[in-house]
Amino acid sequence: MTRPALRLVEVGPRDGLQTAGAKVPTEAKVAFVDALSLSGLGEIETGAFVSPKAVPEMADSAEVFARIARAPGVLYSALVPNEKGLEAALKAKAGKIAVFTAASETFNKKNINASIAESIARFAPVVPAAKTAGLPVRAYISTAFFCPYEGKVAPEAVVEVVKRLEPMSVDEYSIGDTIGRAAPDDARRLLDALLKAVPSERIFLHFHDTYGMAVANALAAWQEFGVSGFDASTGGVGGCPYAPGASGNVAMEDLVFAFQASGGKTGVDLKALQAAAAGLAASLGRPLPSRLSRIRL
Ligand code: HMG
Ligand code: MG
Numbered sequence: 001m002t003r004p005a006l007r008l009v010e011v012g013p014r015d016g017l018q019t020a021g022a023k024v025p026t027e028a029k030v031a032f033v034d035a036l037s038l039s040g041l042g043e044i045e046t047g048a049f050v051s052p053k054a055v056p057e058m059a060d061s062a063e064v065f066a067r068i069a070r071a072p073g074v075l076y077s078a079l080v081p082n083e084k085g086l087e088a089a090l091k092a093k094a095g096k097i098a099v100f101t102a103a104s105e106t107f108n109k110k111n112i113n114a115s116i117a118e119s120i121a122r123f124a125p126v127v128p129a130a131k132t133a134g135l136p137v138r139a140y141i142s143t144a145f146f147c148p149y150e151g152k153v154a155p156e157a158v159v160e161v162v163k164r165l166e167p168m169s170v171d172e173y174s175i176g177d178t179i180g181r182a183a184p185d186d187a188r189r190l191l192d193a194l195l196k197a198v199p200s201e202r203i204f205l206h207f208h209d210t211y212g213m214a215v216a217n218a219l220a221a222w223q224e225f226g227v228s229g230f231d232a233s234t235g236g237v238g239g240c241p242y243a244p245g246a247s248g249n250v251a252m253e254d255l256v257f258a259f260q261a262s263g264g265k266t267g268v269d270l271k272a273l274q275a276a277a278a279g280l281a282a283s284l285g286r287p288l289p290s291r292l293s294r295i296r297l
Helices: 012-016 026-037 061-067 083-091 105-112 116-123 126-132 155-168 184-194 214-225 252-261 270-284
Strands: 007-010 043-048 075-079 096-102 137-142 172-177 203-207 229-232
Touching: 007 252, 012 026, 012 043, 026 043, 026 061, 026 270, 043 061, 061 075, 061 083, 075 083, 083 096, 083 126, 096 105, 096 116, 096 126, 096 155, 105 116, 105 137, 116 126, 116 155, 126 137, 137 155, 155 172, 155 184, 172 184, 172 229, 184 214, 203 214, 214 229, 214 252, 229 252, 252 270
Parallel strands: 007 043, 007 229, 043 075, 075 096, 096 137, 137 172, 172 203, 203 229
Antiparallel strands: none
C-alpha cells in the first residue's frame, strides 16, 4: 500500500474552542489562528456560523475572520449549518465551508435540531450556492462509529448518508468519531465499506481521542488504506457540546509526530505547533490535554 503525503486540517479554533466556555477572548482566538498560520498547515477551520444560542463560543466568528492575518496558501474554512450560515461565511470571506450531518438520528436531532433527512434538505441549497461563489465544500458525517445516545453505528449507516450526499457534489467528506471511542478495527471496518463508495482522496477522518485510540486509528487508515486526510486540533482541546463526555480532537502534534516518525510528509513544523499551543494555554490559563505540546523537542 502506498503511503501518500498527509493532508492535515486544523480544527482547533472551531472544534477545539466550541466547548471552551464563552469567555475565550476574540484576540486569543485570533492569536491562536495566526500562530497556526505559521506552522505549515494548509487549512485551518477558523470558526462556525451557527446559532449563537446553540454554541455561544462561536458567536464572534465573523470578528475572528476579520482580524486574522491570512497567510498565503492557507485555507481558512468555516462550519455552516444552513443558508444563514453561508451568508455569514461569504461575508467573512471564508475560503471553504463545511456543512454537517450525522449517521445517527438522535445525535443529529440534539446537535442541529433536525433529522438526517431534514439536515440534508437544509443544506441542499447551501452546497451549490457555495460552489457558485467559488468555495469548496466539505460535508461532516458525525457519530460515524458510535453515538452517545444510540451506541454503535454500523458502517452501512455512514455509507447510506454518503450516498444521499453524493448527488450534491460535495468535494470531500470528514468522517467523525464524535465521541472518540473508535479503535483501529472499527476504522478498518468502516473504511472497508466506505472506500467502495468514495475514493480515499475525498475522505478525511476526524478522530476525537477520548479513549486514546486516535493516533492508532489514523496510522492504520494511512498505512493500510492509503487515506491521507486527517483533522486534528493543536493542543488536543475541545469536544462537541452535544456529545457529553467526549474529549477533544486528537492533538495535531501527536498526529504530526506519529506520521513524521513513520516516514510521512506533513509539511508541518512541530515547534510552530508547540508555540501555538503554548499561546493558547496561556490565554486559557490552563495546560492543554496534549502531552506533546509540553515536551521539549
Ligand atoms: P433551530 O432552532 O432548529 O433553527 O436551530 P432555527 O432556524 O429555528 O433558528 C433558531 C435561531 O437561531 C433563530 O434565532 C435563528 O435566526 C438563529 P432567533 O429567532 O431565535 O433569535 N440561527 C442562526 N444564527 C446564526 N447563524 C446561523 C443561524 N441559523 C439559525 N447560521 C441550528 C438549528 C442548526 C441553527 C442550530 O441547531 C445550530 O446552530 N446548531 C449548531 C450546533 C453546533 O454547532 N454543534 C457543534 C458543531 S458539530 C460538531 O462538533 C461535530 C464535528 O466536529 C464532527 C464530529 O466530531 O463528529 C463537526
Ligand atoms: Mg469534532
